[in-house]
Amino acid sequence: MDSQQGTPTLGVGMVGYAFMGAAHSQGWRTASRVFDLPLRPVMAAICGRDATAVRSAAHRHGWAAAETDWRALVARDDVQLVDICTPGDSHAEIALAALAAGKHVLCEKPLANSVAEAEAMAEAAAEARARGVVAMVGFNYRRVPALAYARELVRRGRIGTLRHVRAAYLQDWLSDPEAPMVWRLRREQAGSGALGDLGAHIVDLAQFLVGEPLTGVSALTETFVHTRPLPAGTSGPLSSGAGDRAPAEPGGARAPRGQVTVDDAALFTGRFASGALASFEATRFATGRKNALRIELNGERGSLAFDLERLNELEFHDQTQPVADAGFRRILVTESEHPYLEAWWPPGHGLGYEHTFVHQARDLVLAVAGGHHAEPSFADGLQVQRVLAAVEHSAANDSAFTPVPAPPEPALTP
Amino acid sequence: MDSQQGTPTLGVGMVGYAFMGAAHSQGWRTASRVFDLPLRPVMAAICGRDATAVRSAAHRHGWAAAETDWRALVARDDVQLVDICTPGDSHAEIALAALAAGKHVLCEKPLANSVAEAEAMAEAAAEARARGVVAMVGFNYRRVPALAYARELVRRGRIGTLRHVRAAYLQDWLSDPEAPMVWRLRREQAGSGALGDLGAHIVDLAQFLVGEPLTGVSALTETFVHTRPLPAGTSGPLSSGAGDRAPAEPGGARAPRGQVTVDDAALFTGRFASGALASFEATRFATGRKNALRIELNGERGSLAFDLERLNELEFHDQTQPVADAGFRRILVTESEHPYLEAWWPPGHGLGYEHTFVHQARDLVLAVAGGHHAEPSFADGLQVQRVLAAVEHSAANDSAFTPVPAPPEPALTP
Amino acid sequence: MDSQQGTPTLGVGMVGYAFMGAAHSQGWRTASRVFDLPLRPVMAAICGRDATAVRSAAHRHGWAAAETDWRALVARDDVQLVDICTPGDSHAEIALAALAAGKHVLCEKPLANSVAEAEAMAEAAAEARARGVVAMVGFNYRRVPALAYARELVRRGRIGTLRHVRAAYLQDWLSDPEAPMVWRLRREQAGSGALGDLGAHIVDLAQFLVGEPLTGVSALTETFVHTRPLPAGTSGPLSSGAGDRAPAEPGGARAPRGQVTVDDAALFTGRFASGALASFEATRFATGRKNALRIELNGERGSLAFDLERLNELEFHDQTQPVADAGFRRILVTESEHPYLEAWWPPGHGLGYEHTFVHQARDLVLAVAGGHHAEPSFADGLQVQRVLAAVEHSAANDSAFTPVPAPPEPALTP
Amino acid sequence: MDSQQGTPTLGVGMVGYAFMGAAHSQGWRTASRVFDLPLRPVMAAICGRDATAVRSAAHRHGWAAAETDWRALVARDDVQLVDICTPGDSHAEIALAALAAGKHVLCEKPLANSVAEAEAMAEAAAEARARGVVAMVGFNYRRVPALAYARELVRRGRIGTLRHVRAAYLQDWLSDPEAPMVWRLRREQAGSGALGDLGAHIVDLAQFLVGEPLTGVSALTETFVHTRPLPAGTSGPLSSGAGDRAPAEPGGARAPRGQVTVDDAALFTGRFASGALASFEATRFATGRKNALRIELNGERGSLAFDLERLNELEFHDQTQPVADAGFRRILVTESEHPYLEAWWPPGHGLGYEHTFVHQARDLVLAVAGGHHAEPSFADGLQVQRVLAAVEHSAANDSAFTPVPAPPEPALTP
Incomplete structure (x- = not known):
């Protein structure tokens, strides 16, 4: 219907589907329903490591396809913008790859886990901008x-x-x-x-x-x-190396704790x-x-x-x-x-938390369509x-x- | 995709597309994205008297089809629920027709413009309920x-x-x-x-x-x-019969006023x-x-x-x-x-006004799916x-x- | 010392010494310490029916003398203003007597227990005003x-x-x-x-x-x-004529209740x-x-x-x-x-409830000194x-x- | 009347009569009117350098006598407690002299202008306490x-x-x-x-x-x-040594400014x-x-x-x-x-800023009467x-x- 209406589209691919994934989905789904936008966001694909979970999230939130490798998502032809909603340790790698592939990027905050990573990302964004590619950080409260x-x-x-x-x-x-x-x-x-x-x-x-x-x-x-109980069945990154265990309820077994x-x-x-x-x-x-x-x-x-x-x-x-x-x-x-x-x-009919993501999607779409700088850069x-x-x-x-x-x-x- | 997922659908047809129409559209679009629902609302058709405006509204809000006659909307096979967002003077007629056609009804408040109309509607709803048909009034603030x-x-x-x-x-x-x-x-x-x-x-x-x-x-x-300026170009229902005209800015022409x-x-x-x-x-x-x-x-x-x-x-x-x-x-x-x-x-991430319509859609879908009484009735x-x-x-x-x-x-x- | 300072005084006599009596005392004691007043209020005498209690109140609040008959208070030469802090049923009698004696009057609200009493009081106040006598009602919140x-x-x-x-x-x-x-x-x-x-x-x-x-x-x-427990030892006006008794704690005796x-x-x-x-x-x-x-x-x-x-x-x-x-x-x-x-x-150093009585005293003193109308009249x-x-x-x-x-x-x- | 009533008194002498002097006066005047105190504060004397101003303050606030030398105030037989309301640079000298003279002391905050002064004062207070003399700092907000x-x-x-x-x-x-x-x-x-x-x-x-x-x-x-206009006619401590002058309104004379x-x-x-x-x-x-x-x-x-x-x-x-x-x-x-x-x-009848000084006076009187430690010490x-x-x-x-x-x-x- 969009082509009939003459509104070109912007294919969005999102990495991550937890709290921020749900919030960003609301943003992408709603922005063009409320605002007059020159590009209509299309929720093309969502990516996560667990195939079952990511398919379920795609269905729940309305993404057309699901991927389990973020590199595959970045490579998709129907994705022009990559939205990064993962923990901070993967921001730099994904963002750099997406910018290198000529994709616009929205990256959750904080931008990175170190200044060095952030510097590389800012540099890549500055270069990409010269090529008409837009990069924005998800400091949604500005909206x-x-x-x-x-x-x-x-x-x-x-x-x-x-x-x-x-x-x-x-x-x-x-x-x-x-x-x-x-x-x-x-x-x-x-x-x-x-x-x-x-x-x-x-x-x-x-x-x-x-x-x-x-x-x-x-x-x-x-x-x-300094230590907290591990959720049942936790192993790997959340467990503490030394296997320290905290006392549980009086008389009970000790619950494992993480550092x-x-x-x-x-x-x-x-x-x-x-x-x-x-x-x-x-x-x-x-x-x-x-x-x-x-x-x-x-x-x-x-x-x-x-x-x-x-x-x-x-x-x-x-x-x-x-x-x-x-x-x-x-x-x-x-x-x-x-x-x-x-x-x-x-007047007086208030907005909620998630509206910041609708506004963020709107502003980013306007920057992409207009070829201008997006903030926060x-x-x-x-x-x-x-x-x-x-x-x-x-x-x-x-x-x-x-x-x-x-x-x-x-x-x-x- | 829904059938693949095994979630049956509920076709919704909405009459009216102004303030309430926009708000209800948000509700229908979002409810199944946020809540686990036994029926997935499908925004089948929207109805309004102005063909151009209603097509535009359909596109904006995401309704699959547009109608200009509410009787046609009520008659559609893909509409199982009629959502009435018009001014109060048309509530009774539309609601009675929809209930008679076996359609579930959501009717904006106030239920009617007179007690007599409301009595007829309540009676019709009670009868319809015996046939498994659900009727609800849109007192959204309960949600x-x-x-x-x-x-x-x-x-x-x-x-x-x-x-x-x-x-x-x-x-x-x-x-x-x-x-x-x-x-x-x-x-x-x-x-x-x-x-x-x-x-x-x-x-x-x-x-x-x-x-x-x-x-x-x-x-x-x-x-x-007692009188207020008519918007430019107003004729018909808003203009006052006697054609009284109020003084405009000093020295200017008198603006027509309505009663x-x-x-x-x-x-x-x-x-x-x-x-x-x-x-x-x-x-x-x-x-x-x-x-x-x-x-x-x-x-x-x-x-x-x-x-x-x-x-x-x-x-x-x-x-x-x-x-x-x-x-x-x-x-x-x-x-x-x-x-x-x-x-x-x-916690602490607040909701807004429109969420009441998402909750209303959810509760109505649950009542329809479960075959139970919906409130406010x-x-x-x-x-x-x-x-x-x-x-x-x-x-x-x-x-x-x-x-x-x-x-x-x-x-x-x- | 006042005469040395050249500030004439205004002798105040107060009837009643409960909640309002304490509050008015604060007002009279403080007004001339904070505001520059043309007349310095002197707390001449306080009146109550219980001789011991009224003497104790006089000492506590700083009144120079104690009376047990309000007529005696009104008659005192060192009293130029009568401040009525009793329940409403005695307002009219005391106020009328005081005005007749040429004393200024401050009367607690409500002015009286009936319109007829209030009319008589307003009439007396209007007459007194012609003689330079000031009457004010204690609607302190205006202050x-x-x-x-x-x-x-x-x-x-x-x-x-x-x-x-x-x-x-x-x-x-x-x-x-x-x-x-x-x-x-x-x-x-x-x-x-x-x-x-x-x-x-x-x-x-x-x-x-x-x-x-x-x-x-x-x-x-x-x-x-409709009925409430009487305080221990109550008789007379608070007890209900019929001697009805409410049940006390389970198994206990019934406490007398008043209507x-x-x-x-x-x-x-x-x-x-x-x-x-x-x-x-x-x-x-x-x-x-x-x-x-x-x-x-x-x-x-x-x-x-x-x-x-x-x-x-x-x-x-x-x-x-x-x-x-x-x-x-x-x-x-x-x-x-x-x-x-x-x-x-x-700025920002707030006042409290009792300051309204200081302001009331100030405004009344200014009206008395200036011979002008006091409000609320x-x-x-x-x-x-x-x-x-x-x-x-x-x-x-x-x-x-x-x-x-x-x-x-x-x-x-x- | 007090002796008749059997309440012994506590003679208070206050140094300083500006903002804090007015507030402390309210405290001393009111404390025994509201609280049952074992000692009744008597406002014996107030001290300030300007004889006319201090006499006026004495009259305004209700102090029986006025002094122009704080040493004379400390030495008075009718003063058992010295209340220091001066700027911080004179706190130590007055407080040390008062404690040495066996007078109880209330000292405005901050205790001193240097740690060394404050140490000397705390030491003197500890010694005085052994002799039954009480010292308190005026951190009134604790009250x-x-x-x-x-x-x-x-x-x-x-x-x-x-x-x-x-x-x-x-x-x-x-x-x-x-x-x-x-x-x-x-x-x-x-x-x-x-x-x-x-x-x-x-x-x-x-x-x-x-x-x-x-x-x-x-x-x-x-x-x-860094510089501010001096009040008209200022000389001495407030004027800046170098006589710097700030520009006044465009074209006007320069107003002298202090550092x-x-x-x-x-x-x-x-x-x-x-x-x-x-x-x-x-x-x-x-x-x-x-x-x-x-x-x-x-x-x-x-x-x-x-x-x-x-x-x-x-x-x-x-x-x-x-x-x-x-x-x-x-x-x-x-x-x-x-x-x-x-x-x-x-309930609900609020207090104001000055009540903290009434409470401070009460607590200090209780400490003096009971011979116990006063806080803040x-x-x-x-x-x-x-x-x-x-x-x-x-x-x-x-x-x-x-x-x-x-x-x-x-x-x-x-």
Whole structure:
């Protein structure tokens, strides 16, 4: 029907089908139903190692075909864009191969598990761009309308000279010391813990909202719980080499435990080039905080505050109003004047978490169709990686203030 | 592919393609992607009077075919379920025809524009049910997880003997007296104004949460602004017969205005059979309130409070806790233990407005597949209609307390 | 020392020393310490029937003398102002005597237990005023800075043509059916229940903020719990004549119970002369709501919202701002530009409940010193009484809309 | 009258009469009116350098006598307790003299401008205590009922093993770069800027709530605005030595400016002995935040959160509840079961900022009367001073993690 309608298509191939795979599928399935797009995404193929599981996921999420080798997926003729939803340790290899094959790439965050990998990816993306190939990192929270609108307000000078950024990403799923071992707690796969999973988001958002990079950081990290029970039947990567076993319930057998090799929490302070101060906290031990990504900016002319647990709201304080009338106002970011909202529902009819993936798909399709730069770029992803590396360096060196190298190109530009 | 997978299908035909049409389409498209359903909804055909517009809507929303006559849609072999998203004045005719043809029916709220129509529909639904045909009214807010969970808490006795229900549905899109004329402001099409559009929702929710019907009401209604500018080029139903014209900008021509023939706001108090008191307010003039459907229940053992502008949250006060520790707690209704949530995202990753339509589609499919009763039933919709009629009667009679006839069958049962 | 300082004094005599007595004492003791006043209040004498208790109260609260007969208090030469903090059944007698004796009067709300008493009081106050004698009713919440500021904003046209007033005063101290009997639950002393105690406040505030009187009301009232256990050793007014006894703990003796003869809750709707609609709810059964006096005004140009549980805050929505930037802003009413605040602490250092009594004392002293009208006047109190009477009339007559007579003089004027 | 009543008195002499002097006066005047105290505070004398101003303050606040030399105040026979409300540079000298003279001492925070001074004061207080003399530091926020109750909950194990403390004290009175010069911006008088003024409070509160000291910190500090306009007619301490003058409005004369020699903001992270992580931020540039002292604790069994802008509320999350029912509950800390509240108003009738000084006076009087230890002690004040010194050291040394020496005695004990 598309050809009848004259809308060309964009074949998408996705690697990975867990949490992020489901979310990205919603994005690809919905984007052209809601937005007017010059290219219609087609969910061509999905890839995973377990043939049965990946076929089931294809059927559930609506992908036309299933592959078990990501190289085969990248090679498919009906795939023009590769969407990478795997753990961080495979990002670089897949992305480099896809870019080399001339495929557009969407890569989940964090971009890579090391700065070296991220540098190679950013370089490859810069080269690919010269050939009209687009690469984007999946910092989806830039596409929360309230945060996209916050960026607009900053750009328009509504908060003026910036003094403070205050960012935290608080979850609590590890606060129970008997919560089970998962791949996200193994350095080999995840790269880092709360830092890369949660900290990466708030570092990217801070740099995105402010419009300039962090120049240095000072950090503390901590692992509160060092071993965790392995899920029944676990072997291989999650089990601890030494076969240590924790005591089970009184009198019972000891349950095997795996070693946590990443941070449970990371706290850091930082400076922006313009002189503003920033604080960051990423943790999985903030009991009662489920998904509290909070960010506040204080400037000479105003302030902005956001909490992902209330994602349809943006708080804005306008210091230029008479003091007796001023206060943080709660803007319901659901008006057709707000970013992305014209295509959705009437005022006050809020969006949810998954809409960020619809918006991400939309923006990426527009960049591909228009042949222009997509943001956040791999260079932006590399910059975040450099901040994370500086955090780990500082934490390992008595919190010494650690410079972050400047971006390799005019990143963070509009 | 479905037959290969062994999942039988359910052909859906939808009448109407405006706001509700878009929302229902999201529901039908997504339900089987997220939930394990015994029947897979297939978006067979969509119907509207304007052939070009309905074809465009079909393409946009993903319906396989387009019809311009709802009778043709109802008659299609590939349609087993008719989803009615038109204004209230056509609900009865379409629903009765569909039920007579043995089709399952989902009908948008309010069920009808009069009690007589609603009675005929409820009777037809009761008869159809004996033949295994399912009918449901689209009071989608019952499917907000926080409200579904509130119902569970009430059922479990967590708030005890009920004393108060406090309900309001506040919008502000008419607070500007120059906001233009629309069909929702014409009695012939909409039946009533804020009362039927917003009041119907809070009456249904109150009866749903409490689990018993209202026995009587006392009401005030008001139309604050009696004429409104007609959109350019309007003729027919929206224009006022007398051709009255309002002054335009100073010195300019007078813009034609249409007559508002429905209420702008309705306030009413009521009683439940068990003796609890209730207050209701439905208005489109609550400046700054965009979609504030608020409901609070106070019982001897606890209280519940909800605001649709923060739809992922439920406030619960447990009076059985020690007084020094008690307070309204903000439950983020995003845990896998909460209604509908197991199929969605991790804790704290909120849902949006449209998810209520996914849940509605899921629940209706389950009822069709299982051959059981669907709620809210047409009898529930009739009961709401009777309350609305009593409100209008009271408002026309000096606010005299007006009894609401008891439900015609054991409605509102679990 | 005062005479040395050249500040003349104002001798105050207070009748009653329970909750309100303690609060008023704080007001009289503090007013001249914080505000520059032309007259320095002197706490001359306190009056109560129990000689021992009143002497103890005098010592505790800092009153120079104690009396056991209010007539003696009124007659004292060192008393120029009589502050009446007794239950409503004695207000009229004391106030009339005090005014006749040329004493200024501050009378707790509600002004009286009947319209007839209130009329006599308002008449006496009008006559006294001609002789330079000042009378004020203790609707202390007008002196919450946030509400005083709300009045200013309304006066300045910041909310424009009014459409809605939404007022509730929610408490929960009776939600336990075994909460004991107190004088506030006996019609003879209290006049009415939640209606006169809580409803009077929100009626006064609504009329104060709007600046015009209610023209009619429609009401429901209810007594949920008809008998309550008498405190040990109770006899006389609190015990029920018939000597009914409730069952105590299983197997135990039956505790004597008293009859509740007032409303537990009152719900009413109303209209203002200008056409705005209003809703009111006063209850002592709103479980978990401790002192939630809430009032919201919606106008064409903006809205205001307040909750006494957060008394330092006022929410203001400015509809004249661009829609993308608009939202309810939380004004911390603690700036020196706000009413009463210049005399207090730096911004953000909040006030409490009792400060309303300091402000009340200040405003009354200024009126006495300046010889001008004090608000809320007895005429304002009478107007509230008429609304309460109309509420009771409507509730007794099937909620029939009941007009409220217009104020007897240009009341509610600035 | 007191002797007649048999209540012995405690003569209080206060040094300083600005903001803190007014607040402490309220405390001394009110404490025995609200609480049953074994000693009745008598406001004997107030001291300040300007004879006219101090006499006026004495009259305003109700002090019986005025002195211009603090040594004379300390020497007065009718003064048994010296209350020091001066800037930090005079705390040590006055406190040491008062303790040497056998007078009880209440000293405003921070205890001193240097660790050396604070050590001398703590030593003198320890010696004095052996003679029955009591010394307390004015960390008044420990006496906010919500925070006192938070301490109770921690002590009872309601939050379990602690993981995180998140503390910030946000004000904005310097966010305008043209806000004028004041003594608080001069290192000689104030010791430090936001750090000592605001940071001291959150460090004390964190250690108080947790019940153990910080063991080390890593810090960034910043002065955003280096010169500020001098108030008209300023000479001496506030003027900058070099007589630098800032440009005034375009074309106008230059206004003289003074040098800011303290921090505008301080950010630091830290560790507690038990392994919990902490973050702190103190700033006067958080535009729109007026007095936002916020502190949150996350433990294995629960969390607590507080914001001074809503000082009657404490948020508590109980992780031991079923996950579907759990959430941060807003406890209105106004029940008679809560600390200090039995003496005040009914539930929901909130307190204000100044009540902390009433509670402080009460607790100090109880300690003096009972001859027991008062908290926060000078040792507690010294411990805070050591943290502040470590913060400054870290900030001056590239944010290097800087240990805080352990307390000199079993401080922070219950």
